[in-house]
Amino acid sequence: MTGITVHTIRNAVEIANTRMATLEEELNRADSQLGDGDTGVMLSRVLGKFSETDISTSPDVGGALQMLARAAAATTGSSLGTLFMTALLAIGKKTKGMASVPWSDLSDLLQAALEAMIQRGGASLGDKTVLDAIHAVAMATQGVDDQAHIATKASHAADQALISFQGKPCKIGRARMFADKSIGIDDPGMLGFVRLVNALAAGR
Amino acid sequence: MTGITVHTIRNAVEIANTRMATLEEELNRADSQLGDGDTGVMLSRVLGKFSETDISTSPDVGGALQMLARAAAATTGSSLGTLFMTALLAIGKKTKGMASVPWSDLSDLLQAALEAMIQRGGASLGDKTVLDAIHAVAMATQGVDDQAHIATKASHAADQALISFQGKPCKIGRARMFADKSIGIDDPGMLGFVRLVNALAAGR
Amino acid sequence: MKKIMNSASTYVDDVLAGLVLAHPRLALGGSANRVVHRAGGARKGKVGITSGGGSGHLPLFTGYVGQGMLDSCSIGNVFEGPNVESCIDAIKIADGGAGVLRLYGNYGGDRMNFDMAGEFLEGEIETTTVLGTDDVASASPDEGKKRRGVAGIIYAYKIAGAKAEEGADLSAVTATAAKAVAATKTIGLALSPCQVPGSAKPTFEIAADEFELGMGIHGEPGLWRSKLKPADEIVDDMLSRLLEERPAGHGGRVSVLVNSLGATPLEELLIMYRRVAAKLRETGIDIVQPLVGHYATSMEMAGASISLCFLDEELEHLLSAPSGSPFWEVK
Amino acid sequence: MKKIMNSASTYVDDVLAGLVLAHPRLALGGSANRVVHRAGGARKGKVGITSGGGSGHLPLFTGYVGQGMLDSCSIGNVFEGPNVESCIDAIKIADGGAGVLRLYGNYGGDRMNFDMAGEFLEGEIETTTVLGTDDVASASPDEGKKRRGVAGIIYAYKIAGAKAEEGADLSAVTATAAKAVAATKTIGLALSPCQVPGSAKPTFEIAADEFELGMGIHGEPGLWRSKLKPADEIVDDMLSRLLEERPAGHGGRVSVLVNSLGATPLEELLIMYRRVAAKLRETGIDIVQPLVGHYATSMEMAGASISLCFLDEELEHLLSAPSGSPFWEVK
Numbered sequence A, B: 001m002t003g004i005t006v007h008t009i010r011n012a013v014e015i016a017n018t019r020m021a022t023l024e025e026e027l028n029r030a031d032s033q034l035g036d037g038d039t040g041v042m043l044s045r046v047l048g049k050f051s052e053t054d055i056s057t058s059p060d061v062g063g064a065l066q067m068l069a070r071a072a073a074a075t076t077g078s079s080l081g082t083l084f085m086t087a088l089l090a091i092g093k094k095t096k097g098m099a100s101v102p103w104s105d106l107s108d109l110l111q112a113a114l115e116a117m118i119q120r121g122g123a124s125l126g127d128k129t130v131l132d133a134i135h136a137v138a139m140a141t142q143g144v145d146d147q148a149h150i151a152t153k154a155s156h157a158a159d160q161a162l163i164s165f166q167g168k169p170c171k172i173g174r175a176r177m178f179a180d181k182s183i184g185i186d187d188p189g190m191l192g193f194v195r196l197v198n199a200l201a202a203g204r
Numbered sequence C, D: 001m002k003k004i005m006n007s008a009s010t011y012v013d014d015v016l017a018g019l020v021l022a023h024p025r026l027a028l029g030g031s032a033n034r035v036v037h038r039a040g041g042a043r044k045g046k047v048g049i050t051s052g053g054g055s056g057h058l059p060l061f062t063g064y065v066g067q068g069m070l071d072s073c074s075i076g077n078v079f080e081g082p083n084v085e086s087c088i089d090a091i092k093i094a095d096g097g098a099g100v101l102r103l104y105g106n107y108g109g110d111r112m113n114f115d116m117a118g119e120f121l122e123g124e125i126e127t128t129t130v131l132g133t134d135d136v137a138s139a140s141p142d143e144g145k146k147r148r149g150v151a152g153i154i155y156a157y158k159i160a161g162a163k164a165e166e167g168a169d170l171s172a173v174t175a176t177a178a179k180a181v182a183a184t185k186t187i188g189l190a191l192s193p194c195q196v197p198g199s200a201k202p203t204f205e206i207a208a209d210e211f212e213l214g215m216g217i218h219g220e221p222g223l224w225r226s227k228l229k230p231a232d233e234i235v236d237d238m239l240s241r242l243l244e245e246r247p248a249g250h251g252g253r254v255s256v257l258v259n260s261l262g263a264t265p266l267e268e269l270l271i272m273y274r275r276v277a278a279k280l281r282e283t284g285i286d287i288v289q290p291l292v293g294h295y296a297t298s299m300e301m302a303g304a305s306i307s308l309c310f311l312d313e314e315l316e317h318l319l320s321a322p323s324g325s326p327f328w329e330v331k
């Protein structure tokens, strides 16, 4: 079984970018409940830029992810965008020089990304942000080593995270200021991550 | 028969000032149709100031009028106010040194005031302003020499002027900018003059 | 419209009190404290320049009192001319013995009051008059004398002020002020009204997606109303109207003022200025000392005006002379 | 809300283009033209100071680039932090070889981006960080580090800028900036919202007769809402909150900034300033170099803020040092 390669990343970018066509509006709407309504626009812009970025010149996964991080740095100043960039850099550092990364490493890599994002953004798990969904996926994929199983488990865990946080208040970002109102509403960052994981798991 | 004295002026001021209690709102409303809605407020302020001004120290009519003009100068910067002041100065100049002015002079004095106001403001007769009502009163009182007749004739002429100008457009002041809309609406300056002439003629 | 104020009746006096506290180079005088003047008083032997007008247009008119600009300024209630007494006071305060130029916007009420004040002082102080008539939307070019004065009058303040500071006599200062007025053309656009304190309704009404070209600063009707258009298109229209009045033989240097009527933010003024600069460059005109900001407003009215001051050598020289008014300093 | 603009997507770049055209002392740089810097570039050997933030707050942040103030400034989209790349560019441009202070408002996104930019440049340029945290309404005094930065940050620009101009090293400039931030307290009030270009609705909603104390400049909720009150009452409340935070041992001299959030006109700021001056005099406090005007806005938002900078000898000395930014000049 092949692992994660530059080609895998390229494919993932295409799937995510395609998904944004319909997801953009849903995320904007979610963000406009309590935030500034730009989560979808931002993710579209970043993924569009990724799609334009030729990472095939990179011999290793780490290099490809760093190229994407640099593209993000020039494309957005939003919190989610910068956290995304942080995650890419963190995983990129761990996969430097690797032409192929075993799927069994994915959970640990997500864990490393999570730590970097917590460090960067100052939020904690449980604050109802994108972090909680990433955490759920990292946990669910621990010890799993084939792509198909990872896809199923990740997709399911992401959905569960979204559902279980719906009834909780947001504690970070703009929505924090309206913590009570945020109960019953999806966090747009988390929603975006979950929808993209679903798409990647489904291969479209 | 006695003529116009400082005492007559003092009485007129009181009558006009009292009349403003109810007239103020009517004039504001008239001015707010096309103007800035302050004709009533302004006239109230000026007449209130006149009422506080002790003109009894003046031995002559001209001096008393000049005192009132000076009071107006310190009380308003509105166009009607300044024209009123102009009128007072013009009549004051003609009645300088006169302890009593024959009622038969009134028409000429109004005519002199009118000329000064036209000179000052640049409007013409027929523009639908306070000038047209003053003109009507000056014409109607020409050659009349007793107060009672003057009162009747002035009051009637003023009313007629108001009616005959209702269907015409305003050609000066703020309302000029909305000349068409001004048809059917009373000019606030003219309305104020007419109502005060009515009150003076009625002795209350 | 919401206002931070104590009451309509104290509005103007509170504003003026704050103005002179915030700007110690200014002082308040006149019998009713409705004259703003230089704290140091008139300079002996210098021609005085006085202006005035209704309140509600800050920094116009009072904010341009200072060295190399105005000596005094009489202030009326909001959107009302200053009364005759304040005009008399302002002329007296501006007088340094060499006569006083009355330099103010062409509005009927103001004119009556300033004229009357001048007559009161006849034989005592020599006065002349120059009226600001920069608003091209308010009358056709052949009726130029009927045009009202708007933001562009600050060029006349600056230029006449510098001339007086140089020691020119009353007739020379007056001639220069008239030249500055003749060289300056303004056109404005309005997006939304303001409200006079104490008044129950705004100064005019306009649909949520419309703007009006050429509207006056008190809501006087303009040239036309239309749905909002892209800024560049609007600016192009405004500029072409101003350039139509470019004086024959003009040498190719202008100063530009892009002015907010109040609520319109600096961001939008700069979007406009970007286009003005590009278009003038295309036309072969060089910009000297551009001004972009709040220079002549109508309280919280939204909208903007563009003024061009078509310079010659003298005007440019006087424009760049030092001045020390709180809202237009040149060093 | 109506805007004079070409399109939401060109808004920021059009504004920046206009800004540098109107102010030739400023230049636009960085790989995406999202850095405003001094036209002359960094001065060799001087500590650089860079700031940044979202667009829509002019003259903040870019208008304070200039001699004796900021060296560069990265700009994001409206109400969005500048991206990491612009922050990197801004730090590089500010660098004169003596290190760069990152001095900006305490907002989560901005902090992430500036931190990340600093890390990208590790080993290449020495950087330090001071965050503006002047808004007393945004957290209690014991959570002072959580407070957001608003208009009062310009005092830190001015004071740190003067310190750097004097030749102080990075750690001294950083310490002085931190001292200026600690000495400055701001409270704001909001009357009506603005609208982000392209957005379908305003940043917040508020009744036609209400105001909100302590609301943030992006519409973040404040302390309380109430029916409009007389200006003096509002100012008294605001001032007492600021004076509660007067540092122990403060000598009795403050600088005051009464700032419009955008649509609120100068008239109303002066009404507020009048009361501020009277109240501080009563309290035995002397005002130094008051500032009243548009210094930090949220486009067409209506409202105002009051900032007090509690001075000591060093801060006052640095405050009065010359500075040459387009929107705050001291000579």
Ligand SMILES: Nc1ncnc2c1ncn2[C@@H]1O[C@H](COP(=O)(O)OP(=O)(O)O)[C@@H](O)[C@H]1O
Pocket (backbone or CB within 6 Å): A031, A035, A036, A037, A038, A039, A042, A077, A078, A079, A080, A081, A083, A117, A121, A122, A123, A128, A129, A130, A131, A172, A173, A174, A187, A188, A189, A190, D108, D109
């Ligand atoms: N400090 C943080 N830590 C973790 N996640 C965060 C943080 N701040 C924001 N987010 C995530 O980013 C999302 C908002 O993203 P976006 O709308 O793009 O950013 P912005 O708030 O800058 O407009 C939130 O829903 C949340 O999931």
Ligand SMILES: Nc1ncnc2c1ncn2[C@@H]1O[C@H](COP(=O)(O)OP(=O)(O)O)[C@@H](O)[C@H]1O
Pocket (backbone or CB within 6 Å): B031, B035, B036, B037, B038, B039, B042, B077, B078, B079, B080, B081, B083, B117, B121, B122, B123, B128, B129, B130, B131, B172, B173, B174, B187, B188, B189, B190, C108, C109
């Ligand atoms: N130039 C003028 N000549 C004659 N009458 C005038 C002139 N300007 C204004 N008026 C009169 O003044 C009235 C308006 O008065 P007022 O509301 O007090 O003044 P303002 O227009 O300054 O608010 C008009 O109705 C008109 O009768």
Ligand SMILES: [Mg+2]
Pocket (backbone or CB within 6 Å): A031, A035, A036, A037, A038, A039
């Ligand atoms: Mg958002």
Ligand SMILES: [Mg+2]
Pocket (backbone or CB within 6 Å): B031, B035, B036, B037, B038, B039
């Ligand atoms: Mg009126």
Ligand SMILES: [Mg+2]
Pocket (backbone or CB within 6 Å): B036, B038, B078, C079, C080
């Ligand atoms: Mg009026």
Ligand SMILES: [Mg+2]
Pocket (backbone or CB within 6 Å): A036, A038, A078, D079, D080
């Ligand atoms: Mg955002």
